[in-house]
Amino acid sequence: MATYEPVLLRRIGRPECQGIEGYRADGGYKTLERVLKELTSEQVTNQVKDSGLRGRGGAGFPTGLKWTFLPKGHPGPIYLCVNCDESEPCTFNNRVLVEKDPHQVLEGIILASYAIRATTAYFYIRYEYGHGMRQMQKAIDEAYSAGLLGKNILGTTFSLDVFVHRGAAAYICGEETGLIESLEGKRAWPRIKPPFPAIEGAFRKPTIVNNPETLANVVHIMERGVDWFKSIGVPPDPKNPRDAGSYGPKLYCISGHVNKPGIVELPMGVTLRELVEKHGGGVWKGRKAKGAIPGGNSMGIIPESEFDIPLDFNGPGTVKALGLGTAAVTIFDDQTSIVDVLHNLCRFFAHESCGQCTPCREGTGWMLKIVERIRRGQGRREDLDILEEVADRIGIMPGTTICGLADGAGWPVKTAIRKFRPEFESYLKTGPRQGVRLQMAQAH
Amino acid sequence: MATVLVNDISVDIGDEKLNCVQAAQRAGVTIPHYCWHPALSVVASCRMCLVMVGEKKTDGSIAMQPKVVPGCQTPVKDGTVIQTMDPRATTAQKATLENLLLNHPLDCPVCDKAGECLLQDYSFKFGNASSRMVDEKNTPPNKPDIGPNVSLFTDRCIMCSRCVRFTREVAGTAELHVVQRGNHSEIDVFPGHPLDNKLATNVVDLCPVGALASKDFLYKQRVWNLKTVNSVCTGCSTGCSIHLDTNKDVVYRLRPRFNPRAQGHFMCDEGRLGYQQVNSSQRFRKPLERRESGTKPIEWSAAVASVDRAFREVAGVDAGNAWFVLSPFLTLEEAWLLASYARSVSPFVRIVSGPVTRVGDDDTYPKDRKGRPAANVKFTIRAEKCPNRRGVEAIVSHFQKTVVSFNDLLQACDAGSARFVYVTGGYSSAHPGFRVEDADKLAKAPHLVVHDLMPSALTDRANLVIPSAAFSEKEGTYVNHAGLAQSTVAGCVPLRGMRTDGQVFLDLLGRKGLVRAEEIRKEIGKTVSALAALAQGSTGEFGVFTGSGS
Numbered sequence A: 001m002a003t004y005e006p007v008l009l010r011r012i013g014r015p016e017c018q019g020i021e022g023y024r025a026d027g028g029y030k031t032l033e034r035v036l037k038e039l040t041s042e043q044v045t046n047q048v049k050d051s052g053l054r055g056r057g058g059a060g061f062p063t064g065l066k067w068t069f070l071p072k073g074h075p076g077p078i079y080l081c082v083n084c085d086e087s088e089p090c091t092f093n094n095r096v097l098v099e100k101d102p103h104q105v106l107e108g109i110i111l112a113s114y115a116i117r118a119t120t121a122y123f124y125i126r127y128e129y130g131h132g133m134r135q136m137q138k139a140i141d142e143a144y145s146a147g148l149l150g151k152n153i154l155g156t157t158f159s160l161d162v163f164v165h166r167g168a169a170a171y172i173c174g175e176e177t178g179l180i181e182s183l184e185g186k187r188a189w190p191r192i193k194p195p196f197p198a199i200e201g202a203f204r205k206p207t208i209v210n211n212p213e214t215l216a217n218v219v220h221i222m223e224r225g226v227d228w229f230k231s232i233g234v235p236p237d238p239k240n241p242r243d244a245g246s247y248g249p250k251l252y253c254i255s256g257h258v259n260k261p262g263i264v265e266l267p268m269g270v271t272l273r274e275l276v277e278k279h280g281g282g283v284w285k286g287r288k289a290k291g292a293i294p295g296g297n298s299m300g301i302i303p304e305s306e307f308d309i310p311l312d313f314n315g316p317g318t319v320k321a322l323g324l325g326t327a328a329v330t331i332f333d334d335q336t337s338i339v340d341v342l343h344n345l346c347r348f349f350a351h352e353s354c355g356q357c358t359p360c361r362e363g364t365g366w367m368l369k370i371v372e373r374i375r376r377g378q379g380r381r382e383d384l385d386i387l388e389e390v391a392d393r394i395g396i397m398p399g400t401t402i403c404g405l406a407d408g409a410g411w412p413v414k415t416a417i418r419k420f421r422p423e424f425e426s427y428l429k430t431g432p433r434q435g436v437r438l439q440m441a442q443a444h
Numbered sequence B: 001m002a003t004v005l006v007n008d009i010s011v012d013i014g015d016e017k018l019n020c021v022q023a024a025q026r027a028g029v030t031i032p033h034y035c036w037h038p039a040l041s042v043v044a045s046c047r048m049c050l051v052m053v054g055e056k057k058t059d060g061s062i063a064m065q066p067k068v069v070p071g072c073q074t075p076v077k078d079g080t081v082i083q084t085m086d087p088r089a090t091t092a093q094k095a096t097l098e099n100l101l102l103n104h105p106l107d108c109p110v111c112d113k114a115g116e117c118l119l120q121d122y123s124f125k126f127g128n129a130s131s132r133m134v135d136e137k138n139t140p141p142n143k144p145d146i147g148p149n150v151s152l153f154t155d156r157c158i159m160c161s162r163c164v165r166f167t168r169e170v171a172g173t174a175e176l177h178v179v180q181r182g183n184h185s186e187i188d189v190f191p192g193h194p195l196d197n198k199l200a201t202n203v204v205d206l207c208p209v210g211a212l213a214s215k216d217f218l219y220k221q222r223v224w225n226l227k228t229v230n231s232v233c234t235g236c237s238t239g240c241s242i243h244l245d246t247n248k249d250v251v252y253r254l255r256p257r258f259n260p261r262a263q264g265h266f267m268c269d270e271g272r273l274g275y276q277q278v279n280s281s282q283r284f285r286k287p288l289e290r291r292e293s294g295t296k297p298i299e300w301s302a303a304v305a306s307v308d309r310a311f312r313e314v315a316g317v318d319a320g321n322a323w324f325v326l327s328p329f330l331t332l333e334e335a336w337l338l339a340s341y342a343r344s345v346s347p348f349v350r351i352v353s354g355p356v357t358r359v360g361d362d363d364t365y366p367k368d369r370k371g372r373p374a375a376n377v378k379f380t381i382r383a384e385k386c387p388n389r390r391g392v393e394a395i396v397s398h399f400q401k402t403v404v405s406f407n408d409l410l411q412a413c414d415a416g417s418a419r420f421v422y423v424t425g426g427y428s429s430a431h432p433g434f435r436v437e438d439a440d441k442l443a444k445a446p447h448l449v450v451h452d453l454m455p456s457a458l459t460d461r462a463n464l465v466i467p468s469a470a471f472s473e474k475e476g477t478y479v480n481h482a483g484l485a486q487s488t489v490a491g492c493v494p495l496r497g498m499r500t501d502g503q504v505f506l507d508l509l510g511r512k513g514l515v516r517a518e519e520i521r522k523e524i525g526k527t528v529s530a531l532a533a534l535a536q537g538s539t540g541e542f543g544v545f546t547g548s549g550s
């Protein structure tokens, strides 16, 4: 694996990586030109479908398949919403792409729009990404000047406008229907499905929502072909009939108690251990890892003993974590209290629950209050059972909420308790360590 | 024909498009629900209605979905199977209720909604007896002045968002919204934009809990002491179906009563507060006779005798100089009895419809963002501020073949030819029926009898004032703008010593016994072709359409 040559991050760090000149000098927009001239929209969709590309936004839904859900022969408008809300904590793969190589993402946007016959694309970017927003706007302006956006792109009949929309600074704006509501100028309360966005999305028109990293992959799939893409990554797990495989390159974010936090591009399927040891420079201060969050807060927590799982769409599930998520790995060392970790996670979800569904609104708040009390040293044994029960019963998976935020709020809690129960039980007896000043920041 | 199986009860839903909550209702099974309301969009967020749903296959086997689904969001079709008693459903419902009570103040003893609160009812029926919450509850601040008519007890809110959707989807005024997130979410208004629209108080009825309260009703009554009857608002020609809530013969509250043929689910604030006149201390209680020395209360029997004597005197000379004014506030039955009395004395007596009060144009909802009426009207407050113009006109034209108008009467009074005038009123003091100059003209008749509720320019000039009963104190029928006839039930007995208008008319007619509105309706239905639909006597829960006038 040491020989893996990055594709998505290939240009990052080069002096000319942000502007259109540099991008073109590196062969950028050649694929677009060829595709627009030689392929039909269906052919693009089929190629993406055949590649097995799965969404990089967290849910891992097959991208080409999603595109085929659009109503056939729709007179339009059809919209593409690019989900650059990237609010999963410790996740910054979109950020790097958009700030450093916006044209790669933009080429993906144009290709995807061509495939789905969208004539308008909205680039919804997290409020906090001011720099990224300006980079993307600049790239869009350059593309308009170069005839790559606007009417009759490169002399074809295909036209596309791209608008940057600055987000509303909430985690829930990244949930695709929350994003659509927010884009429409409303509070980001996710919508009930059906109808799914592909049928009725932004402004009640057919809409495809995709992550920038997903779209960047589309460029390379169109450039290098399906076989190339499938040669990278992991085929479906024969033990899991529902696994559709994890092909292609992936950006992994490494953060927490490691010597070298950052982002790396690797073929899907690298083990968590290799990621930490080799690419993250090992655990800091010469300590050992206690555990990790394998893919963004929503995915749950796993102990060091399970670090040999492959980080692909199937791997985390084999140790009863929720999934790959955003492939943002956060390591915590053996000096870290699991109660502190859980408290921090609970605070995030209680703060970010949009408040619409009763089980999520009240469940996340209740779990936080319980964990806060445990952390203060006033926990009771039954609190652990209540936490597990509440965590188990909130989310789309048990059928009790509208969106997946609640699932994501439940998994850290139940995995923490199930995988670190002895530590919780001894904390219940001892309370916080002597001399530790607890920051009891409220969720609001 | 589609058949749905609810807890093993088979129910035929025809070709209607229903969700599980509705289909279960048809089967007599309650699926508890908060956020869903038939007049609002579906958000499926409260998760109170979680049930197990499946499908009965053609081979008779049943395939259930593996997890609970919100019944309000799940449409039913032929073969749909709904199970509300499955442990997964009951556990999920219990969990939702436990969640809703986590931050709820449980101040039922001082809450206006107690007794008709769905959080109480569902907790009792579907919830747990005790709470596992030992942590501190959130205590958001109350917003007592969220609107001129409405108060918000923020901590009691269960975030069902019905109120928000109402102001957006029905009123269109969109004052209410949610601020903050998670369990700190609160209902609020923008600074300087209170919940102030003509339909505002409907959010109080929509609120399943005691979060939104009507300032008018707040702390006046415990609802279990109230007696409720079906009535009709007399505020305008929309004729909203209402519940009339009384205790010990005092009206405390009007609430909209769902009627798909009348107004739907809601009512306007003016109509809702219109009952206040009923409880006014200014109401007449005894007939008043004007003498030179001033007005004097007289006995009812003396008043009836005096009217009859004066009328017959004039009719004996020239019945064309005797006039009866039938107010558009009279019930059909009253109008019928009074007109019958007039005709029983002479065919030449003149019967006219009273003035019709109109204010501006019909006021339709929703409004658009600029406050202009929007398309797909969901509610109309009508310009015509009378409940029964169409009905009374039908009666008048039955008796008075050559049409004479109220203006003809004014002219006759002015010319000095009108000798006996009997005017019925009942107009609301907000929209009086008679201008002072009209009252001056009417007063030129030597015998002016005014049958009304409250003092007005006209009663000040009458020779004889006969007190009216309020709409809440009598039974009778009103025909709304669309020709829909709806009957009301008396919610209270008339004030002590009072007689209803109908009773007075029976006395004049010399008929014995009490007013039996249903009998009179049958009589009207058989005689007046425009009102033939009343021949059944009963108008049912939703009223019957008549072909009367337009």
Ligand SMILES: Cc1cc2nc3c(=O)[nH]c(=O)nc-3n(C[C@H](O)[C@H](O)[C@H](O)COP(=O)(O)O)c2cc1C
Binding pocket: A054, A055, A056, A057, A058, A059, A060, A061, A063, A083, A084, A085, A086, A087, A088, A171, A172, A173, A174, A175, A176, A177, A209, A210, A211, A212, A214, A215, A403, A404, A405
């Ligand atoms: C609470 C929540 C937050 C989410 N945040 C993001 C996000 O920030 N970025 C993103 O791409 N997808 C996010 N998603 C996933 C999106 O709903 C959606 O699946 C994704 O944007 C689809 O793009 P993809 O198919 O390219 O992955 C989030 C989902 C949930 C439930």
Ligand code: SF4
Binding pocket: A172, A189, A190, A352, A353, A354, A355, A356, A357, A358, A360, A361, A401, A402, A403, A404, A405, A406
């Ligand atoms: S699950 Fe939570 S975040 Fe998602 S819609 Fe419901 S309340 Fe909002």
Ligand code: SF4
Binding pocket: B156, B157, B158, B159, B160, B161, B162, B163, B164, B187, B203, B206, B207, B208, B209, B211, B212
């Ligand atoms: S105030 Fe009442 S109607 Fe409005 S959201 Fe709260 S509980 Fe629902």
Ligand code: SF4
Binding pocket: B233, B234, B235, B236, B237, B238, B239, B240, B263, B267, B268, B269, B270, B271, B272, B380, B381, B382
């Ligand atoms: S719309 Fe008319 S009938 Fe309905 S409540 Fe208002 S005043 Fe009464």
Ligand code: FES
Binding pocket: B032, B033, B034, B035, B036, B043, B044, B045, B046, B047, B048, B049, B050, B070, B071, B072, B073
């Ligand atoms: S009534 Fe179905 S979720 Fe609220």
